[in-house]
Amino acid sequence: KGQFIDLTYRPNAYLTFSGSYDKYKLVKQYKWLEELEDDNGKHYIFSDFNKELNIFSLRTSGNIGRNLSIQLYSEVFQNYDVYSNYSEYIEDSLGYFNTTNFIKKGLYTIDENEIQSDASHLILDPNYYLSLYPRYTSLIINGILKWNYMHGSNIYIVYTTRKAVNGKKFNNYSDLYNFITYNEKYSWVEVLRDQTIMFKIDYWFEK
Numbered sequence: 001k002g003q004f005i006d007l008t009y010r011p012n013a014y015l016t017f018s019g020s021y022d023k024y025k026l027v028k029q030y031k032w033l034e035e036l037e038d039d040n041g042k043h044y045i046f047s048d049f050n051k052e053l054n055i056f057s058l059r060t061s062g063n064i065g066r067n068l069s070i071q072l073y074s075e076v077f078q079n080y081d082v083y084s085n086y087s088e089y090i091e092d093s094l095g096y097f098n099t100t101n102f103i104k105k106g107l108y109t110i111d112e113n114e115i116q117s118d119a120s121h122l123i124l125d126p127n128y129y130l131s132l133y134p135r136y137t138s139l140i141i142n143g144i145l146k147w148n149y150m151h152g153s154n155i156y157i158v159y160t161t162r163k164a165v166n167g168k169k170f171n172n173y174s175d176l177y178n179f180i181t182y183n184e185k186y187s188w189v190e191v192l193r194d195q196t197i198m199f200k201i202d203y204w205f206e207k
Contacts, residue, residue: 001025015062026051033083033126045107047126048085054078067148074141076176080169081134083126112187128188130166137179138164138192152204157197164192 002025008018031049035042057075064070086107108125109115115124127134145157163180167189170179183191 015060017058017060019058020056022053022055024051024053030087031083033086036123038121044089046087046089047083050082050084052078052080069146069148071144071146072142074139077136077138077140078170079133079136081127081132083134110188124188128167130188130190133166135169136164136166137168137170138162139176139179152206154200154202156200158200159198160194160196162192162194166190166192 003023006020028049030046060072109122140162
C-alpha cells in the first residue's frame with residue numbers, strides 16, 4: 001500500500017514552493033532471494049519480505065529580476081527492507097517446487113570471522129548485503145542559477161551535492177541531523193558522498 005501527498009504554494013507570480021511525500025509499504029511471503037550451490041547441488045532460497053519506502057522532496061523556483069532565475073531541489077530518500085523466515089523450495093520427483101523446508105540455522109551469519117573462515121559454509125545475512133540496499137538513506141540537493149544574458153541565450157550554473165548511508169537505518173525525518181553528521185566506519189555500512197558543479201552556455205544565432 002502507498003500514500004502520496006503533493007502541495008504547491010505560490011506567494012506571488014515570481015516565486016513557487018512545492019513539496020511531496022511518498023510512503024510505500026510492501027509485505028510479501030516467499031519472495032525469491034537467491035540461488036546457492038554446494039556439493040549437494042543448487043538451493044533456491046526464499047524469505048518473507050517487508051519493505052518500507054519514504055521519499056520527501058522540496059522544490060523552489062523564483063525569478064531574481066528580469067534576467068536571473070534560480071531553482072532549488074532537495075530530496076530525502078529512505079529504504080528499509082527486512083528479510084526473515086528463510087526457506088528452501090525442494091524439487092520433487094515430478095519437477096515441481098512444492099515442498100518448503102524452513103531454514104532456522106546454519107545458513108546466514110553477520111560474523112566476519114565465520115564468513116572468512118575456510119571451514120565455515122555460512123554466508124552473510126541478506127539484511128546486511130549492501131548490494132541489496134536493505135537500509136539506505138540518501139539526501140540530494142540541486143541548485144540551478146540561470147542568467148539570460150541576451151535574447152535567447154543563457155548561462156547556467158548547476159550545483160549538486162549528495163550523501164548516502166548504505167547499511168544503517170535512520171528512524172525518520174527527525175533523525176536527519178544524525179544522518180548528515182554520520183561518518184562512522186562499521187562492517188556492512190558504507191558512506192557515499194559526491195559534489196558536482198557544471199557550467200553551460202547557450203547562444204542563439206539570430207538571423
